Amino acid sequence: MATHVDSLDIPKIPFLVGQTREERQEFLRTTAQGHWLAKNDIGYNVITYESVMGVLRDKRWHSATGLVAQIRGVTDEQFLSRRRVSILNAEGDVHVRLRRLVAPAFSPRSADRLRPFMQEVINSLVDPIAARGHGEFIAEVCEPYPIPIICELLGAPKDDWQFFSRVATDVLRVFSEDMAQQLHVIIAAQDELNAYSRTLIEQRRAIPRDDLLTDLISAEEAGDKLTTEELEMMVEAVIVGGTDTTRNQLGLAVALFAQHPHQWEQLANDPSLAPRAVEETMRYIGAVGGTVRFASEDIEYNDIFFPKGTFMSVSMSSGNFDTNVFPEPEVFDITRPPVGQPQLSFGAGIHYCLGASLARAELQEALVILSQRLPKLELDGDPEYKPSSVGIFGPSRLPIRCEPGH
Numbered sequence: 252m253a254t255h256v257d258s259l260d261i262p263k264i265p266f267l268v269g270q271t272r273e274e275r276q277e278f279l280r281t282t283a284q285g286h287w288l289a290k291n292d293i294g295y296n297v298i299t300y301e302s303v304m305g306v307l308r309d310k311r312w313h314s315a316t317g318l319v320a321q322i323r324g325v326t327d328e329q330f331l332s333r334r335r336v337s338i339l340n341a342e343g344d345v346h347v348r349l350r351r352l353v354a355p356a357f358s359p360r361s362a363d364r365l366r367p368f369m370q371e372v373i374n375s376l377v378d379p380i381a382a383r384g385h386g387e388f389i390a391e392v393c394e395p396y397p398i399p400i401i402c403e404l405l406g407a408p409k410d411d412w413q414f415f416s417r418v419a420t421d422v423l424r425v426f427s428e429d430m431a432q433q434l435h436v437i438i439a440a441q442d443e444l445n446a447y448s449r450t451l452i453e454q455r456r457a458i459p460r461d462d463l464l465t466d467l468i469s470a471e472e473a474g475d476k477l478t479t480e481e482l483e484m485m486v487e488a489v490i491v492g493g494t495d496t497t498r499n500q501l502g503l504a505v506a507l508f509a510q511h512p513h514q515w516e517q518l519a520n521d522p523s524l525a526p527r528a529v530e531e532t533m534r535y536i537g538a539v540g541g542t543v544r545f546a547s548e549d550i551e552y553n554d555i556f557f558p559k560g561t562f563m564s565v566s567m568s569s570g571n572f573d574t575n576v577f578p579e580p581e582v583f584d585i586t587r588p589p590v591g592q593p594q595l596s597f598g599a600g601i602h603y604c605l606g607a608s609l610a611r612a613e614l615q616e617a618l619v620i621l622s623q624r625l626p627k628l629e630l631d632g633d634p635e636y637k638p639s640s641v642g643i644f645g646p647s648r649l650p651i652r653c654e655p656g657h
């Protein structure tokens with residue numbers, strides 16, 4: 252008979268305001284060592300690679316990302332009902348149907364067709380820093396990088412980049428700690444974005460092109476198609492899922508390489524290392540370190556009973572340091588031999604990152620070009636990081652210097 256989770260004697264994760272990502276990691280690696288499960292303030296936390304995979308692949312654990320708004324004090328029904336139909340937190344048949352319809356449009360082949368454009372964008376952004384030999388990498392490169400790519404992906408014209416950038420900034424306030432106070436700005440931006448998407452959808456219905464929106468419009472399975480509202484939701488999901496994640500992951504990667512100059516040089520000399528460099532960076536420090544689930548029914552897992560409603564934090568970042576899977580996890584090594592099990596920073600199971608191929612392509616193209624154009628990369632002062640409590644983590648300031656003129 253399974254043991255009730257409340258009766259277990261397991262470590263408790265202290266949630267300290269202002270706690271850094273390193274302090275949290277340190278706790279998970281030391282105090283919680285030997286345990287796959289720990290307690291936290293609102294429920295439990297899976298820590299090991301196997302248990303993280305176990306929960307993410309178990310369909311009885313439903314996404315709780317849509318509940319984050321309520322936890323942060325949002326009560327506006329109009330706002331909450333919009334979020335419930337997003338692919339990011341839909342469940343069951345609704346999610347399966349959406350995912351089946353949209354997945355082919357996010358294939359590695361679709362991402363590959365944007366690689367030349369990614370190279371163009373990253374080269375133009377890095378030109379001033381490469382010439383000067385120093386700069387603030389977040390504002391100059393990370394912040395602007397994803398927007399033109401998302402626009403190109405969707406087929407939005409260059410003239411609309413500014414509009415997209417502004418609306419995306421406001422829509423992305425859903426990740427801020429004070430989102431309840433920012434709700435009117437978020438809702439206004441969502442409305443503007445939906446109106447814009449509707450026009451773009453009408454245009455693509457009239458004249459199809461070679462872009463994601465056209466692919467999504469024509470996506471069909473057994474006579475089923477996405478409605479206009481679902482297409483609008485997908486545009487928003489691409490912005491919410493694909494903008495801040497990519498820019499923070501790139502900032503984390505460059506901060507890490509600035510402290511590992513030999514590997515930066517290795518990558519510059521051998522661009523075929525790019526895919527491994529991206530996986531190792533994301534294993535070592537992911538922009539999305541964890542996600543949240545709740546038990547949609549009573550669940551028995553690993554001989555433990557979790558009553559319906561149990562809240563579960565899923566710590567991909569500690570799973571990525573599990574010594575049973577990644578030997579010497581604290582060593583950052585882009586030539587690490589593949590272990591046959593993926594790093595966890597794109598999640599796993601039915602909500603596995605839909606944009607993973609695109610994100611991989613964006614990061615691979617960026618890192619190769621940056622390693623060649625920013626030789627002798629170094630930190631030019633201490634980086635500043637966002638608080639560890641935000642959903643998407645990364646540096647907020649990253650001053651760098653390098654050998655100029657490349």
Ligand code: HEM
Nearest residue numbers: 338339492493496497500539542597598602604605606610
């Ligand atoms: C390095 C960059 C990225 C990281 C670290 C990342 C991480 C993740 C993670 C961890 C999840 C699963 C969340 C969960 O299970 O609760 C996810 C889902 C998702 N991501 Fe990404 N992501 C990245 C880039 C992108 C890009 C570029 C796009 C869009 C083009 C995107 C779109 C999505 C969508 C739509 C989902 C929801 C999928 C579903 O629920 O079926 N992501 N991402």
